[in-house]
Amino acid sequence: MTHGWVLVGVDGGEAGEAAVEFAARYAAPRGLRLELLHVAPEPAYAASDSAHARIGRQQRHQLLDTAAARARELLGADDPGRVGAEIAYGGRVDRLLAAAEEGCELVVLGDQRRPQVDRLATGSVLAGVAARCTVPVIGVPAGWTPHAQDPVVVAAVKTCADSGVLLDLASAVAAEHGARLRVLQARDVQHAAPGHRGAWEEAARADLARLVATHCDRYPDLKVDVDVVSGQPARVIANASAQADLLLLTRRPLVYSHGHLGGTGRAVLRESRCPVAVLPPPTAGPGSGP
Template identity: 30%
Template sequence: MSPSTVVAAVDGSAESQAAARWAAREALLRGLPLHVVHVREEWTTGFAHAPFTGADTALGDAAATRHGAERVPRDAADRLREDHPGLRVGVEQVSGRPVEVLLAAAKKAEVLVLGSRGLGAVGGFLAGSVSMPVVAHAERPVVVVRAGERGEDGKRRAGGPTGPAPHLDVVLGLDLAGPCDELIEYAFSAAAARGAALRVVHGWDAPVVSGYDPEAGDPGHAVAWGLREAGALGDALRPWRGRFPDVGVKEQCVVGRAADHLVDASKDASLMVLGRRVRRAAIGTHIGPVTHAVLHRAAAPVAVVPHP
């Protein structure tokens, strides 16, 4: 694998199949090869009864289970080649711990694509024990895709024979307290690859006033703060508009919980792009509260881009 590769992790689940389909389309959009990776954990009694697609787990036979597991990436790759004849698809099966293997794969990829069930039975955690640790520690962008998401292909539904349906907007959640080049560049590049507009959502809170402040009740005071935030957003995006002149940009400053506004924006988006500050702690899921919330609730695939 080279950094110019889209990597899709598959395990036979509906979620990973949706992720692989999304990854195939992304690879075609960017003119890159697709690499399908399946992680095979060491066999245990519990593993023999795992719901791998194609495995006769009712027999509890280790050889049958391994055989079924080996078919997972091959079958996924065959379906993708059939659906996209021009796509270059490589296949790899690796034994080991899924999080460790996928983090290693992410280092060599342009983007790593994972499936997720979304919000699990225990509030606050993505169902499954792989997605969140990989998102939290990957050194390259990770896209999380759920099965059954609306508009999985990210396109508007055309009403007639007017040519290919255009892509929905790419939405970027941007915190002006520390805008970063890696995050903004990824969002602009994603929009350019799709021929889509980029909608940039910046959430801000009015300053808390302690004690008596005659300006606090003045509506003009809030307007001035809003104009200040809008100006800062325009300044942050101006260099990138010059680098990507063909990308239409929609700037949106919103007051209140940024996560709520982003989740709402995801209902009409082909891709949601969020940042994650790199932290060197070996444990914990350090992705930030906004990204954490949007990952659970977004209606569109979510790209999480690490940055300093």
């Protein structure tokens, strides 16, 4: 694999199809390649030569061939080298992270919504990759389709001090697609004294305005809304996703070298109704962003 490519997780389901479509829309105008990866979590079984194992391998190749054909159709490219496909065996999160380390600029994964009890039992591949990957990871809900008119990009800001890269990328994406940018910050101060809540909202709005002035000035025609909301952050951000075409947030640069995806970020990944881009903190590694 070389530079100039997007890694796409393919699982044969509706979520994988949504990931392929989103990735192709991203890659087509940029001339990027797509590398489709299907991870089968049974290395010992796959290594056997039983009839059952051979049938399993055949089915996996068939689903990859179907996904690759769809990707070529969406890219509108005759060059077969624009789309690659591979099967890996082992832990899904670890295999996807290892593939991303080979130089891609973006990872796109589908998110097949499951009951919360299932996620607690099996974990979420999307959250596991988004929490540690050194390049941006976009989770695409199964069945998602973009809005035909009035696109909106939402940048979810936790603290202004750590959100410069987030605003740089969000403003670039919004400008590229002719979208309105909504810069959103939420904090649960509903039960605070009215004077305290009002002071927080005023200060937060002023900080966001300075952040926008510093990081969005390259696009003078970009329409930007600054929004400060008092409420449970995960719920506020998830609600905002219903009117958005892309939502961006950043892992926090805490003690871990790859940063930290906290409870709010994981809840947003789980509940968002639009694609969510999780950006690594600036110290986590290279990545040009979505």
